[in-house]
Amino acid sequence: MKSSSSKPILSFWQLWNMSFGFFGIQFGFALQNANTSRIFSTLGANPDDLSLYWLAAPVTGLLVQPIIGYLSDNTWHPRWGRRRPFFFVGAVLASLALFLMPNSSALWMAVIVLWMLDAAINVSMEPFRAFVGDKLGPSQQTAGFAMQTFFIGWGAVIASLLPTIFADYLGVSNVPINGAIPDTVRYSFYAGGAIYMSAVMWTVLTAKEEPPSDLEAFRAGQQGSRGLGRALTEIFSGFGQMPKTMVQLAAVQFFTWIGLFAMWIYTTNAIGESVYGTTDAQSAAFQQAGNHVGVMFAVYSGVSALAAFMLPVFARHTSRKFVHMTCLAIGGASLISLFAIRDPNMAFVPMIGVGIAWASILTMPYAILAGALPASRMGYYMGVFNFFIVIPQIVSGLLLGFMTKQVFDGHAVKTLMLGGVCMLVAAILTMSVQDNADPQG
Template identity: 60%
Template sequence: MATSVVASTDSRAKPRLSFWQIWNMSFGFLGIQFGFALQNANVSRIFETLGAKPDELAFFWLAAPLTGLLVQPIIGYLSDRTWSPRWGRRRPYFTIGAILASAALLVMPNASTLWMAVGTLWLMDSSINISMEPFRALVGDLLPDEQRTMGFAAQTFFIGIGAVVASLLPYLFTNYFDVSNTAGAGEIPPSVRYSFYLGGAAFLGAVLWTVFRTREYPPADLAAFEEEKRQTAGFANGLRESFAGIFNMPKTMKQLAIVQFFSWLALFSMWIYTTQAVTAHIYHTSDTTSKLYNEGADWVGVCFAVYNGVSAIAALLLPFLARATSRRVTHMLCLVLGGLGLISVYFIQSPGMLLLSMVGVGVAWASILSVPYAMLAGALPANKMGYYMGVFNFFIVIPQVVAGLILGWCTKHLFHDESVYTLVLGGFSMILSGLLTLRVHDADDVPATVEPAALSNPAYDSPLETDPRL
């Protein structure tokens, strides 16, 4: 069994962690991504099955990000001020979020009306975020500066593996277990329902693995911690400080916020409109009860599995590329590849060729999930890691709100319900975000901070180097 890991949010030197320590602290993301992948690949399909029109899809996704504007920074604020000798600082939030998200995954494929599905999406997305934000902060808590890029890359690896399996589930159930992928009007196909059931179990199990295999240090001065917590306690105070954080962000965080906005706007255009774009542009049908439509929707799951699989591999290579160039250049190159991948969908008529488009998207996704957080962690005060990670999530949520407000209008009035043009718009947004990355100030913007070989050696546990550039 691997030794336990411990977290410090103070100035104490943090030891380098072994392979199994990083594995255990990151494993929960495998389950979290089961939830996100099933949501991203299937919720628009569920909405369309229950009667949503193409221009309404983005609007129906709005409830979740609006809630996220409150959930993420509040959870970060509260987790910074939480300590339990048994459960630690971040782990209580992992557990609560996993239980709620798993319940929502069981309910979603049994929604009988469109508004029931929209409400369940709200619960699901909020609950997933309750688990996800403390996982981001945990890397800042546990790892020394020179291992943070690798820590976020390890999370990205598990995100990729979880998303590959979850995205493939409807296709696998239909093609290998003889489960039907069609149903009557207004009914969710059995293959989708069984996928959500399995996803709920995987979500809870993976998060509990991290909860029980990872340990956190108490604050260095517990009395001072308790006094600070007493003085800053309260939901209202947390809400006020969370939104004030937007105006007090470090310089690097402000610059990354703009990059995040355009990259996540592109991602939401993809998640919301790929099913409709592929079924209409390539399979030439919008009849949700037809075999052809459901074959196209299943193929979208395969495409999403491919980009997530690529991201899992790319995540292991990013530290090498960042060390050879810089994190800024690495992120820029990855986002440009992702943007070109989205734009290329317009020129494709064969389903198989979509997999090539997804390679570029997968490289971008790997970088989006790791490089900005690695740059950000080095610019944040240790005792507010969770708080600022929560505030940083605004710039994932805000583009989703913008997507919900404008993409439906663009799809209907500018693109005349041809959703493939919405994907092209997302591609240009991703390329713009890549170019904006070159403006970001990275405190460690020298050959990057990671020694990837250390992760492959479980026995490696040397003291923290004194030079933050190493």
């Protein structure tokens, strides 16, 4: 059976196989998000400087994403295909970084490994987004991104829970001895490295790629694009040719990801202070707060995995941008509500709303964008689109520390509230986006 774009309609299990690698990718990403601030703090980072240390991640993405997207657009190998070589290389490097991260003995080492880890995740992750556009016609693209979101959700659930599982059920020490990273975190990262590699290899070995329709013309284009100067010219010239929909989504992404970055950086410190009554990273209470935040993040990830398959249904009855607006509004209000939380168990409730927003963030913008992009430059533009994820992260890294210290008197929970407000702004901006698949625009 063919879709309207002459691409085959894939079965459930074909969608499963081509998306399963994202389970491993998100395993690494979730370990990074839930534990990096904890690792930095344990190694002596000043809470006011956390956002600056996190800059390694978005700066790396800014450099890596469009280059990897461009290279994967212009790659074809008879056995490996177009995107799968990048899945494999990224998985090898990310798994290595996951083994190195918890063995950092100094803050500067952890920052360098974060740089390596984020670069490697981007090498394998960005071609996965283009993979959906390559293999699926418009009628299945939302389902394809939803399947990715399902695996992103469950990968993040398990990864976020690992330190708590090791501590509460396997008796592993959760105490930082002589300032070292706790064993619970170290073992979690070791498991993450193995799972990342295994899951990505599943997709590499089970998902097939079709060669370009005109292979000779494609190979001629490969020959013409090998010069460094030509490649850089093509990469930078594309910024001026972005589709209108992509420009509109850029504004939405900017405010969305300021909210997310605030959450990832400051939730551990916020919960440590407002729920567990401590900001001392060497205390048992702070490390307990770190484990609790891991469970909170598992809740929002689990909700996103369940919501991923419901959002396309709602979108069919309304529109993709209406669904995205609604989900962002719920997520923003949920982040703001953390200010009032004092009970550890109540801290899980706002994470339900964050999970609904996260499901939409990982699905709707990419589904809307895929319908507005030329097929020949899908990987490149998906890489460029992520500029509008990393640029707000850089802005956050430069400003959130100042805001936390100078404006909020060091109270990280107020920074989470600021992130919630940014997400509400993103919700309002969503209504201005043009969706080519929506008859009403």
